[in-house]
Structures are given as structure tokens and as C-alpha cells.
Amino acid sequence: MKLSQILKPENEEDKKQQQLLIILLLMGAGYYFLVYLPQEEIKKLEMEIQTDINKLKDIKSQEYSSHLTKLQMEQIRYGQELLEETQRDTEEKKRKAEEAAKNKKLH
Structure with a gap:
């Protein structure tokens, strides 16, 4: 399918393909913002907390x-x-x- 057919669908089949493409793009963007980024943020926080815990474990009694x-x-x-x-x-x-x-x- 050509880009011009996607941007300006001429028949029903092109319109359906355009709709499917839009749905796939929205699903990909939704996954990225709603699932992937929060997981990365959680991983960063876990690493930061673990670093703090390790620092506390390394403290000598003095x-x-x-x-x-x-x-x-x-x-x-x-x-x-x-x-x-x-x-x-x-x-x-x-x-x-x-x-x-x-x-x-x-x-």
C-alpha cells in the first residue's frame, strides 16, 4: 500500500486499512506511555532504593x-x-x- 492510499483512501478496503493502521499506532503509543515508561520509572526507583539500602548496610557501627x-x-x-x-x-x-x-x- 502506498502512502498516498493511506493518507487519502479511495475505496472501502483502503479506509479499513487506514483504520487498522491508526488503531495499531494508537495501541503502540498507549503501550509505550501506559506500560513501558512506568515500568522504567519503577526500575529506576528500585535501583535508587537498593543503592540507599546498600549504603546503610555498609555503615560501620562507629x-x-x-x-x-x-x-x-x-x-x-x-x-x-x-x-x-x-x-x-x-x-x-x-x-x-x-x-x-x-x-x-x-x-
Whole structure:
């Protein structure tokens, strides 16, 4: 079948072949985005988790306290980031509400 026959089907058989081709392409794209990519993402996360587990297994007992301190510092930093993000969101919502009230008064 020629490309011109696929793009502009002239008879019923060409139309059916065009429909089948479209269905196959959609199925391929659906499989790629709904099955393959999520599986790859899961594999990456599994490898990352396994790496973290291996790092924890390799820690010597003398290093526990320093490692625990590092983890606590990371947790504190993450908490601070979340707090700052929440504060920014709250300020943004407040500013938008004030602008909306100001615009409402003008109209």
C-alpha cells in the first residue's frame, strides 16, 4: 500500500486499512506511555532504593552517630523547604485575594 492510499483512501478496503493502521499506532503509543515508561520509572526507583539500602548496610557501627546526624540534618532541611514553600503559597493566596477584593471594589 502506498502512502498516498493511506493518507487519502479511495475505496472501502483502503479506509479499513487506514483504520487498522491508526488503531495499531494508537495501541503502540498507549503501550509505550501506559506500560513501558512506568515500568522504567519503577526500575529506576528500585535501583535508587537498593543503592540507599546498600549504603546503610555498609555503615560501620562507629559511623552510626555521624550518619544519623546527617539524616537528621537532611530531614530538617527538607522541613524548612516545605515550610518556606507553604509560606510562599499562603502569601500568594493572600495577595491574590487582596487583588480580587480590590478589583471587586473598582467594579
